[in-house]
Amino acid sequence: xKTILKxxxxxxxxxVVSIHSNAQLETGSLLIxxxxxxxxxxxxxxxxxxxxxxxxxxxxxxxxxxxxxxxVIEAAGKFVMPGIIDAHSHAALSAINEATSPVTAEVWTxxxxxxFAISIYHALGGGVTTIHAMHGSANAIGGECETIxxxxxxxDADALRMEGAPRTIKFALGENPTRVHGxxxxxVPRTRMGVEFVIxxxxxxxxxxxxxxxxxxxxxxxxxxxxxxxxYSKRLETLSEILKGNIIIHCHSYRxxxxxxxxxxxxxxxxxxxxxxxxxxxxKVAPELAKYGAMASVFADWWAYKFEVYYSTAYNAAILTKNxxxxxxxxxxxxxxxxxxxxxxxxxxxGALTDDEALSLITLNPAKQLGIDxxxxxxxxxxxxxxxxxxxxxxxxxxxxxxxxxxxxxxxxREKDPDDERIYVDPKEPLDAAxxxxxxxxxxxxxxxxxxxxxxxxxxx
Amino acid sequence: xxxxxxxxxxxxxxxxxxxxxxxxxxxxxxxxxPAVSRSYAxxxxxxxxxxxxxxxxxxxxIKDGLITAVGKGLTIPPDATIIKGDSLxxxxxFIDGLSRIGVTKQKEEVPKEKAKDPGNPSNxxxxxxxxxxxxxxxxPIDKPIEEFRALGFTVAQVVPYGGMMAGSGAIVRLDGNxxxxxxxxxxxxxxxxxxxxxxxxxxxILGIMAKWKELYKQASLTKSYSSVYASNRxxxxxxxxxxxxxxxxxxxxxxxxxxxxxEKNLDIQRILSLKSQLGFNVQVAEIKEGWDLITKLNxxxxxxxxxxxxxxxxKPNAKTDKEKEKDDLLIVPDSVELKAxxxxxxxxxxxxxxxxxxxxxxxxxxxFSGLSxxxxxxxxxxxxxxxxxxxxxxxxxxxTINAAQALGLSDRLxxxxxxxxxxxVISHKPYFDEKAKVKYVFIDxxxxxxxxxxxxxxxxxxxxxxx
Numbered sequence: 013x014k015t016i017l018k019x020x021x022x023x024x025x026x027x028v029v030s031i032h033s034n035a036q037l038e039t040g041s042l043l044i045x046x047x048x049x050x051x052x053x054x055x056x057x058x059x060x061x062x063x064x065x066x067x068x069x070x071x072x073x074x075x076x077x078x079x080x081x082x083x084v085i086e087a088a089g090k091f092v093m094p095g096i097i098d099a100h101s102h103a104a105l106s107a108i109n110e111a112t113s114p115v116t117a118e119v120w121t122x123x124x125x126x127x128f129a130i131s132i133y134h135a136l137g138g139g140v141t142t143i144h145a146m147h148g149s150a151n152a153i154g155g156e157c158e159t160i161x162x163x164x165x166x167x168d169a170d171a172l173r174m175e176g177a178p179r180t181i182k183f184a185l186g187e188n189p190t191r192v193h194g195x196x197x198x199x200v201p202r203t204r205m206g207v208e209f210v211i212x213x214x215x216x217x218x219x220x221x222x223x224x225x226x227x228x229x230x231x232x233x234x235x236x237x238x239x240x241x242x243x244y245s246k247r248l249e250t251l252s253e254i255l256k257g258n259i260i261i262h263c264h265s266y267r268x269x270x271x272x273x274x275x276x277x278x279x280x281x282x283x284x285x286x287x288x289x290x291x292x293x294x295x296k297v298a299p300e301l302a303k304y305g306a307m308a309s310v311f312a313d314w315w316a317y318k319f320e321v322y323y324s325t326a327y328n329a330a331i332l333t334k335n336x337x338x339x340x341x342x343x344x345x346x347x348x349x350x351x352x353x354x355x356x357x358x359x360x361x362x363g364a365l366t367d368d369e370a371l372s373l374i375t376l377n378p379a380k381q382l383g384i385d386x387x388x389x390x391x392x393x394x395x396x397x398x399x400x401x402x403x404x405x406x407x408x409x410x411x412x413x414x415x416x417x418x419x420x421x422x423x424x425x426r427e428k429d430p431d432d433e434r435i436y437v438d439p440k441e442p443l444d445a446a447x448x449x450x451x452x453x454x455x456x457x458x459x460x461x462x463x464x465x466x467x468x469x470x471x472x473x
Numbered sequence: 474x475x476x477x478x479x480x481x482x483x484x485x486x487x488x489x490x491x492x493x494x495x496x497x498x499x500x501x502x503x504x505x506x507p508a509v510s511r512s513y514a515x516x517x518x519x520x521x522x523x524x525x526x527x528x529x530x531x532x533x534x535i536k537d538g539l540i541t542a543v544g545k546g547l548t549i550p551p552d553a554t555i556i557k558g559d560s561l562x563x564x565x566x567f568i569d570g571l572s573r574i575g576v577t578k579q580k581e582e583v584p585k586e587k588a589k590d591p592g593n594p595s596n597x598x599x600x601x602x603x604x605x606x607x608x609x610x611x612x613p614i615d616k617p618i619e620e621f622r623a624l625g626f627t628v629a630q631v632v633p634y635g636g637m638m639a640g641s642g643a644i645v646r647l648d649g650n651x652x653x654x655x656x657x658x659x660x661x662x663x664x665x666x667x668x669x670x671x672x673x674x675x676x677x678i679l680g681i682m683a684k685w686k687e688l689y690k691q692a693s694l695t696k697s698y699s700s701v702y703a704s705n706r707x708x709x710x711x712x713x714x715x716x717x718x719x720x721x722x723x724x725x726x727x728x729x730x731x732x733x734x735x736e737k738n739l740d741i742q743r744i745l746s747l748k749s750q751l752g753f754n755v756q757v758a759e760i761k762e763g764w765d766l767i768t769k770l771n772x773x774x775x776x777x778x779x780x781x782x783x784x785x786x787x788k789p790n791a792k793t794d795k796e797k798e799k800d801d802l803l804i805v806p807d808s809v810e811l812k813a814x815x816x817x818x819x820x821x822x823x824x825x826x827x828x829x830x831x832x833x834x835x836x837x838x839x840x841f842s843g844l845s846x847x848x849x850x851x852x853x854x855x856x857x858x859x860x861x862x863x864x865x866x867x868x869x870x871x872x873t874i875n876a877a878q879a880l881g882l883s884d885r886l887x888x889x890x891x892x893x894x895x896x897x898v899i900s901h902k903p904y905f906d907e908k909a910k911v912k913y914v915f916i917d918x919x920x921x922x923x924x925x926x927x928x929x930x931x932x933x934x935x936x937x938x939x940x
Contacts (some may be wrong), residue, residue: 106739107677113592116680123682123746126739147679155679167765169742197591238701238709241694246687432813436738436762437821439784443814 037171038163039067039397040420043078047087047401052094052371053390064397067419072393076217085422090414091405094391095141095398096352099309099378100262100289100342102146102460103131103349104162104172109148110155111462114193114201114210117181117254118246119155121145125169130353131346132172133166133433137422138350139400139413142174144342144382149184149264150192150462152201152210156181156250157262159274159382161398162416164423167435178383181254183211183263184458186268187320192462209272215281219253225252260285260383262309264458266320268296275304284357287381289342291332292324293359298335307338307381312355313362314348329373330363353406360407370407510552511918512536515899518558523565523874523888524866533563535895538918542891556913556920562903564859564869565889566627566896566916568876569840570778571732571758574617575655576647577610578634587672596717599685600636603720607643608659609632611652619654620848622647623923625872625898628657629843630880632664632732637681641720644848644880646896648916661880662732662756663724667740682743689751693719730754734844736780738762740818745773756879758842764824764831771837776879778842779829779871783854784822825862830862840876856905858862865905894918 042064049057049072062069063074102108106124110116125145131257135143141162147155159177166172185207194202201207224242231237253259261278265271265288275297278286287307288294292315294308296300301308310332315324325331332339341356343349356374359365365373379389388396398422403412416424513535520531522543534542534553549555588594596602610633621629626647633640644658662850667681699712723729731748735741735757745766748755757763757770758778770777797809832839845849855868877887885894897915914921 088930107679110675110677110680110683112672112674112676112680116592116674116683116741118683119679120683121679123743124678128739157685169739170746197587197589199590199592218687238705239699240710240712243693244694245688246683246690430815432812434817437817439822439825441818443811443818 037067037419038166038421040083040422041065041079041081042083042085042397042417042420042422043068043076044085044087044092044399044401045076047090047092048405049391050091050093050367050371050389052110052368052375054391056367059088060092062391062399064399064417064420066163067397067421069395069397072153072391079273085415091402091411092391093139093400093406094375094389094395095400095416095418096139096205096374097340097378097382097389098113098135098140098143098343098349098385099287099381100146100344100376101135101346101349102145102148102344102458103135103143103346104129104160104263105145108146108460109150110147111150111192111463112201114151114189115153115214115247115251116147116155116213117153117248117250119147120158121147121155121157122173125158125160125172127163127166127169127172128434128436130433131349132162133424134346135349135444136162136164136416136418137413137426139353139402139406139428139460140349140415141398141400141418141423142350142379142382142384142388144180144262144378146180146262146458147182148462149182149188149458152184152189152193152207153214154182154184155250156259159384161418162423163418163421164433165435174384175389179253179259180262180382181250181259183261183274185263185274186267187318188264188462190457204270204273207270208277211274211277214251215255215277215283218248218255219281221245221248222252222255225249228381233263254283255281257283257285260287260381262287262289262381264289266290266292267323268293272297272300275300275306278306279304285383288441290321290344292321292328292354294337295325295328295331295431298332298337301332302336307340307377308332309342309378309381311344312341312358326358326362329359330365333359333363333365333369334375338377338380338383339373341373342378352428353402353411354409357407357409367405367407422451494937498594510554511538512553513556513895513915513918514547514549514553515556515558515561515563515922516549516896518561518899519903520563520889521565521869522890524870526888531563533889533897535897535915535918538895540889540891540893540895540897543889556820556899558899560901561912562900563889564625564900564904565873565893566898566914567625567872568840568880568886569621569626569629569843570756570776570840570845570876570879571642571734572621572629572631573634573844574621574629574631575611575613575615575647576607576631576633577612577615579605579610590671591676593940594670596665597619598673599670599675599684600668601636601638601688602633602635602640603663604636604716605633605640606660607631607640607664608656611643611645612654613649613652613655617848618647618649621843621851622649622914622916622921623911624848624851625900625904625911625914626843627881627896627898627914628886630661630732632662636668636670637675638717638720639666639668641729644882646916648919648921658880658882660723660729662730663720664734665755666734667743672738678743685747686750688717689721689725689753692718693725696725697723701785708837720899724753726794729755730756730776732756732758734759734762736761736845738765741766741770745769745775746774748773759823759844760828761791762828764811764828767832767837769833777832777837777839778876778879779832779839781841781843781846781851781854783850783857784825786822786857826857827861829858829868833863833867838878839871840879841871852909856907859905865903868905 043226044062049060063071106126110119133227146157157180159174160172291308313326352374356370376389379385399417404410513534520528532547630640630644641660642662642664644661645655731753733744735744756776759780761780835878874887895918899913
């Protein structure tokens with residue numbers, strides 16, 4: 013009798029636990045049958061099934077029988093790959109740049125997530141499942157960023173977060189911060205030297221700040237302590253967390269000299285977790301990056317949109333990869349994000365990367381750069397059920413993304429593609445069946461909000 | 474005092490003044506006797522004491538600003554001014570949860586030239602002025618006060634104009650009296666909205682969220698150190714005094730709620746996120762897109778004020794020539810695409826209009842706020858909400874007792890019961906009736922006869938207040 017009671021109690025508790033976790037995060041189960049499975053880490057498996065249960069990959073193999081109630085997706089003749097990860101995006105955010113100060117480490121894009129952004133759905137339509145929703149590049153030290161999963165359809169901003177993903181922060185070198193603050197407001201930084209100074213000064217202050225708080229926290233434990241706490245600063249607190257190794261730097265950069273400069277500054281302050289973004293001249297300092305363990309997230313072949321971005325090559329990703337730098341290809345753009353698989357394919361033309369190397373650029377490697385590679389980035393048992401199904405090999409120019417799955421839930425299905433993906437509709441918005449947008453492709457996407465504030469206002473153009 | 478003489482009926486006023494009584498002002502030539510006592514009897518009326526509590530042919534007695542009795546067959550005191558209310562309908566005075574009527578706009582502080590260091594603006598530039606007290610900005614003869622009073626509003630929670638933390642609000646009577654005498658509850662709330670600063674920090678919602686968290690933590694630290702210092706000042710540094718941080722102290726102590734304007738769904742999500750991180754008590758007001766957040770708002774213990782503004786109803790062929798021209802360029806009239814888009818717009822308009830009914834259906838109490846509504850739209854919008862499924866009782870509750878409860882004043886306001894303040898609306902038809910018109914309004918036992926609502930000027934004023 014007692015045993016029965018115990019069993020039923022534990023069964024009851026199990027149910028309670030699963031309900032509780034479901035309330036926090038919606039997950040699904042499904043079986044993908046008979047596709048060509050591109051695991052990225054464990055080779056390519058022909059006519060293989062992938063079983064996802066409660067949001068996690070439970071089994072990969074042949075002739076898996078669908079458990080009762082689990083939906084089956086027939087994928088014979090199709091290609092099944094890990095969901096694409098974009099290490100540089102500004103989608104799903106209500107604001108991108110707090111461009112009013114050269115250092116704004118206290119702001120956080122996780123505060124301004126927008127689950128209603130249609131760009132989430134568009135990205136899913138390109139097989140993307142996880143993005144790094146970043147602060148812009150107007151400031152030498154911008155804000156903290158948020159790694160999100162594209163759980164399109166949710167109305168809850170918190171439900172977009174990839175819970176447990178490491179903290180990251182945006183830095184920016186070169187023309188953007190010098191133009192906004194030096195050119196726009198006549199304050200430091202006006203030059204690349206100034207950018208270095210701003211970062212060094214910020215780190216130095218953060219070091220003092222962290223020490224002051226450590227001292228206070230120790231003193232506080234003593235009996236009859238009545239001293240004043242140091243003045244709280246969210247900015248310096250965040251910066252001191254970088255110095256403690258708790259936040260990964262993602263630094264917008266183009267030129268080799270400035271990239272090498274930040275390597276040196278980070279080395280001096282003991283900061284090890286460092287990813288360079290754009291890094292068009294990364295090929296010039298690839299061995300130095302590899303030696304430091306710094307990573308690189310690049311465009312496949314996008315450059316010449318401003319002076320500092322002329323010295324570039326489509327071989328950049330391949331050169332970095334061959335030098336042992338963990339490299340990814342990013343979009344920085346809601347449209348480019350929809351064909352990152354094409355962007356990865358370009359490295360086979362320019363640099364002859366293998367299929368797995370090329371696919372790693374948009375899956376496992378960006379996962380490493382975001383510190384989430386133990387959870388996503390390849391198709392392995394135990395990893396999260398984020399999967400993209402393509403009509404042909406994703407590195408083929410003929411590939412079309414068919415189905416995109418996040419946590420075992422189908423979030424995009426080409427067969428059931430709605431005409432109007434807006435989740436919320438503003439009744440005051442005028443009705444337009446067509447939509448004009450002026451060509452602003454010459455402007456760096458990282459500069460949204462900042463361009464508006466500073467460009468038009470102070471006529472910087 | 475001079476201002477009252479602008480109105481007609483000077484003689485009546487003089488009498489009232491001599492008696493040291495409340496001042497009555499009439500827009501029209503009215504045949505109400507001057508108040509020789511503060512005693513009134515409203516007789517033979519249909520009394521809605523509260524939602525669902527109706528008395529036919531009842532009488533209400535008022536003395537010294539309070540309701541002394543409500544019911545049938547009451548003895549009318551000999552000193553009472555009698556208002557014969559045959560066929561009139563009587564309600565408790567309405568309460569507006571968030572408004573700027575009667576509030577003077579401060580001078581624009583934004584300099585024309587760009588700031589020297591946009592990262593370090595003054596409090597005025599940044600919009601972090603929680604130390605401003607709306608009581609210093611009250612204008613009792615502001616035109617919209619009269620307009621809203623004519624709709625039956627007797628009390629409003631008003632807040633200063635400004636940025637992300639504009640200042641403290643106050644609950645005031647809409648009785649056109651001297652500024653200080655209007656105030657029922659000073660510092661009723663710490664008012665906040667997601668209003669970014671111009672050209673300086675915080676220029677985006679990113680900066681506003683960070684600023685909230687930083688100031689709150691700074692205030693908590695300064696507050697606790699100040700109390701250490703106050704207990705024994707010897708041997709330790711004196712704490713810095715800071716007007717901004719000190720304004721947070723009653724919020725941290727939960728003596729003062731944060732009154733947050735949260736129109737859109739995402740605004741409300743962000744408010745609730747700040748609330749859960751920082752722990753303050755919150756009133757979310759001017760809600761327009763709240764239908765998906767009813768459970769969340771309720772779970773957070775938030776007080777709720779729904780906006781009285783609604784999107785306009787679809788008016789076919791009401792387009793300007795310019796719009797028509799654009800349409801010709803872009804869309805085939807009556808195309809499948811256009812019809813589908815129109816349907817989604819209509820569906821969402823229906824959600825806005827049905828919001829109050831949805832809150833009521835979920836048993837989540839709410840009041841209303843009139844921050845952005847034009848006075849002429851208030852009654853039509855209430856009728857639209859009722860047509861969309863809100864019961865008249867629920868609408869009345871929102872206008873009266875629920876708002877009083879949310880503001881912590883239900884012991885004094887919100888129903889017609891003996892002992893409560895005599896804030897009363899008298900309508901010549903049931904209030905939500907198509908042809909209803911408010912005839913008299915009592916505020917604190919003082920009678921106002923209301924003319925037809927004047928709208929022209931308020932429309933202009935209201936426009937300037939929109940973001």
